[in-house]
Amino acid sequence: MRCYLNTGIDPAFNLAAEQYLLENASEDCFMLWRNHNTIVVGRNQNTLSEINSEFVRKHDINVVRRITGGGAVYHDLGNVNFTFIKVGVQAKKIDFSSYTRPILEYLNQLSVPARLDGRNDLIVDGLKISGNAQHIHKNRVLHHGTLLFDVDLEMLATVLLVDPEKYRDKAVQSIRSRVTNIRKYLLGHPTVEQFMENLGRYMQEAHHAVMTTLSDDDLKRINDLAEKRYRQWNWNFGDSPAYDFSRPTRTPGGTIDIRMKVKDGTIQGIRIFGDFFGIDPVSDMEKRLTGCRHDPQSIKKILNAVDIERYIKDVTIDHLVHSMF
CATH class of the missing domain: 3.30.930.10 (Bira Bifunctional Protein; Domain 2)
Structure with a gap:
């Protein structure tokens, strides 16, 4: 040996x-x-x-x-x-x-x-x-x-x-x-x-x-x-098995409740609920995030191209990313 x-x-x-x-x-x-x-x-x-x-x-x-x-x-x-x-x-x-x-x-x-x-x-x-x-x-x-x-x-x-x-x-x-x-x-x-x-x-x-x-x-x-x-x-x-993610998070803009379905590490579907205020429908942001890796850097890259304030008032990109993990 x-x-x-x-x-x-x-x-x-x-x-x-x-x-x-x-x-x-x-x-x-x-x-x-x-x-x-x-x-x-x-x-x-x-x-x-x-x-x-x-x-x-x-x-x-x-x-x-x-x-x-x-x-x-x-x-x-x-x-x-x-x-x-x-x-x-x-x-x-x-x-x-x-x-x-x-x-x-x-x-x-x-x-x-x-x-x-x-x-x-x-x-x-x-x-x-x-x-x-x-x-x-x-x-x-x-x-x-x-x-x-x-x-x-x-x-x-x-x-x-x-x-x-x-x-x-x-x-x-x-x-x-x-x-x-x-x-x-x-x-x-x-x-x-x-x-x-x-x-x-x-x-x-x-x-x-x-x-x-x-x-x-x-x-x-x-x-x-x-x-x-x-x-x-x-x-x-x-390479993780498929999973469902659910997390309510308190932010300066109100409660954000994230629901996701993830398979092969990729977001297959996402819904963003909460008592927050915004101008544009969050469904636009949900569409952008669908197909993205469930990974902080990948999500930030997508959100950097979005004016978060229009969707969720008083919430930053870091707040939103934090709520997704």
Whole structure:
């Protein structure tokens, strides 16, 4: 088994690296990696219904979709991700226990009383420290998981906070769990880098992993995939299942109540209700917005060509865009 200690913190590259190894590795792999402030949503989720959009934009938090199922998770540099790639297997079903066992062995060796709980979580004292997900590709399996080592738990709770009444869809919604950090259970308070290095060393000693680096050709192909898929709005947002959006918002011009139908990330239909005043019928503006991406910048681009005051008195473009997320 090859072992990669990936020191990059670009989420698009890291998720592309997983997919690349899944599709191209000639033998089993194990990879450790971290992301800089990122929400990673599951393959089958509606991205906008999982994130606190306004907070995410304000704090410049990355949002990237992965190829595995499951719920949305928050990554910062206090979170360690691990990935197993298994080649040459005839996987008939999702199997979490086989892949989490080495991680549990390592944690138990450090006197952390972790265990597998439910479908795919690792817990300590009833609190979640790891979520896991899998993807089967032909005769290969990708299993990955988080390890909450020293994550900003307040940020984690805030970025994933969203009003469930805004978005109604058939997508898989995340189940919020009580969480804790691994570091509080460790003697000596090691750094996250030390924790990663020691886990890599454990995999080498206990599971015969061989430390390896990605070649220049590997890096180029991974970057190409990151650009083609994981840095694209269509993958991260547009690939969400169809959903209905509803939100009343109080503005200086009165209450604005937005109702939208969105499919493939594009507004299929929109109605703007409220107790506001205006000269021209808002149906003109609704027609302009139909067919637009449900994305703040795309909507602003259309509204910049409109005299909002004629439709909704005392309301700015920013007010209107805010009401649509």
